[in-house]
Amino acid sequence: MHRRRRTALLLSAAIVAAPLLTACGSDARPGAAAVVGGERITVAQLENRVSEVRAAQRAAVSDDAQYAQVIAKSGTLARDVLHTMVLDEVLHRAAQDAGVTVTRKELQRMRGGLEEQVGGAKALETAWLQQYGIPPQRLDENLRLQLEAQKLATSLGTDSGKPAFWNALSAASKKLDIDLNPRYGTWDVQKSGRADAKTPWVREVTAAGTQQTA
Numbered sequence: 328m329h330r331r332r333r334t335a336l337l338l339s340a341a342i343v344a345a346p347l348l349t350a351c352g353s354d355a356r357p358g359a360a361a362v363v364g365g366e367r368i369t370v371a372q373l374e375n376r377v378s379e380v381r382a383a384q385r386a387a388v389s390d391d392a393q394y395a396q397v398i399a400k401s402g403t404l405a406r407d408v409l410h411t412m413v414l415d416e417v418l419h420r421a422a423q424d425a426g427v428t429v430t431r432k433e434l435q436r437m438r439g440g441l442e443e444q445v446g447g448a449k450a451l452e453t454a455w456l457q458q459y460g461i462p463p464q465r466l467d468e469n470l471r472l473q474l475e476a477q478k479l480a481t482s483l484g485t486d487s488g489k490p491a492f493w494n495a496l497s498a499a500s501k502k503l504d505i506d507l508n509p510r511y512g513t514w515d516v517q518k519s520g521r522a523d524a525k526t527p528w529v530r531e532v533t534a535a536g537t538q539q540t541a
Contacts, residue, residue: 360409362506363416376408383462406511415472421499422475425482429474437470
C-alpha cells in the first residue's frame, strides 16, 4: 500500500484494538453471532455480510489462482466482520450519548478527500476492499463511523489515542451488554485486541480525517 494510503486507515479495524468485548462461554443465544443492546446479530446476517465481501473480492479478481490467494489471506473474515459490526454499534452508541451527529455534507467532504489521496472513487473502493475487507456498498457507512469517532473525540476534548476516548467506548460497551459468541474469537485484554489480530492505530485515522475535513 502506498504511503499516502497509510493515513487513510480503517477505524473499525483499529477499534478492535480496544478491550470492549468479552467472550461469553456458552451464554450466547442460539443462532446469534452476537447480542448487542438486546438485539441479535444473527449468524445469517453475519454470513450475508461476509458474502458481500467475498462477492466484491471475486468481482475484483478474475484470475482463479489470485482469488484463491485472496481467500487464503482472509481466513478470519467472519470474525473480522463480526467484530466490525459489533464495534460499529459501540462507537455509534458512544457518539449518540455524546450528542454527536454526522451530516451528509461532512461525509461527502471526507470521501472526496480520500478519493483525491488515492486517485479516484474506484481506487478508494479497491483500497478499502483489499486492505480492510469493506465492500463498496459499505464504504460510506464505514466512513460515517470514522467521522463519528473523530467528532466524539473532539466533543470530549481529547483525541482517539487518549484514555477519555476509550473510556467513552467502554461505557457504551457496558450499556450495550455485549454477548459475543466465542466461536468468532477471543480477546486478550492485556494486549487490548483479539489474540490473533494485528491492528493499526486509531490515532492515524483521526489525523487523516482531520486533514480531510479541515
